[in-house]
Amino acid sequence: MSIVSSVTRITTAVFVLIGLTGLAASAQAADKAGKPGVVIQISENNPATWNLALNNAKNLQQALGKDKVDVEIVAYGPGINMLKFDSEVAPRVKEASASGVAVRACGNTMKAQKLTEKDIEGSVKVVPAGVIEIMNKQREGWAYIKP
Amino acid sequence: MSIVSSVTRITTAVFVLIGLTGLAASAQAADKAGKPGVVIQISENNPATWNLALNNAKNLQQALGKDKVDVEIVAYGPGINMLKFDSEVAPRVKEASASGVAVRACGNTMKAQKLTEKDIEGSVKVVPAGVIEIMNKQREGWAYIKP
């Protein structure tokens, strides 16, 4: 092994490792710089707030592009009424789902209020606990909005 | 030093450094993947909201296990009434504290309302400023919930 080849190998090792370090750093930066997500909480029995939440979701999709942002609405507690099939915003909930907004109902609240999937708008999915869903989204880097 | 031993050493260096890079990356990932925390804000003088917050705390502990999640309730402004010793939810506040939920009162609000520690439920601790407590928790990676 010549001196030149030895130095070359060491230099290569240095650059490979600088590269790997850089890759690791940029992969983590990418998480923050990647596709944004917003979780919108509804915990009030107030149609004005429901409409504001639905406007927020629509504005996000219109401004950024449906494919460029993840939007999820999570309803729990008295907010669950927003998602009932006969809620005054049920048509807007259906429209939001069709437009790619994930609309989620808190399973704990549904149990407490003796509601089943038949009681809520057909496009809504039930999650075990609304508060944990909202926590998880924030832990994944999503922004939180409570209208 | 033979060629074999030289190459071996360089290869070892490469693997050691890939390992170190990996360790650093996973240590940072661990921060996010570690024990979750949720800070719950109470800034309203509304017993229904107080009960919802206490339900949220309970649900988090029941679903994830008391030792697997940190939960803190911070009350400020008109929300301070939740923590008074004669509040209608005082027994639930005491129970939450006993169950490992950190319940905190905003010192600024207490000063403004001329309240002392004698006026609030015995298990509650006072922090200098509720808003800074909530900010700090979010900076530590905790999720934020305003019921």
Next chain:
Amino acid sequence: MSIVSSVTRITTAVFVLIGLTGLAASAQAADKAGKPGVVIQISENNPATWNLALNNAKNLQQALGKDKVDVEIVAYGPGINMLKFDSEVAPRVKEASASGVAVRACGNTMKAQKLTEKDIEGSVKVVPAGVIEIMNKQREGWAYIKP
């Protein structure tokens, strides 16, 4: 190339790379440990909430020092009324701006309510969409407060 010099070079490479890995890690930690920011959302037509938000902003600046924390208030939906030039908290909004708090009005809301910059307090700036402003701040690591 002697054995000693070869081992020295490899050892140097190891330490250089440990150092680089460490630098990358601490640069990322610095983002979180840097100057804190708090974005305060106003989406309600409620002067008590407006005053609470303005108190929050003031408390943050007083406790941490105006130069040590970034504070931004974003109003949208029914919250836009807080920022009208004849709002009952207009003097406090002006004072907050003068004190370094960024006060922002949602352009979408202003369009929907046919408001122009003449209708709002002179120190307030308009952003295209309040919800996106709030999302972006959270993505930059700011804490979120909804009073």
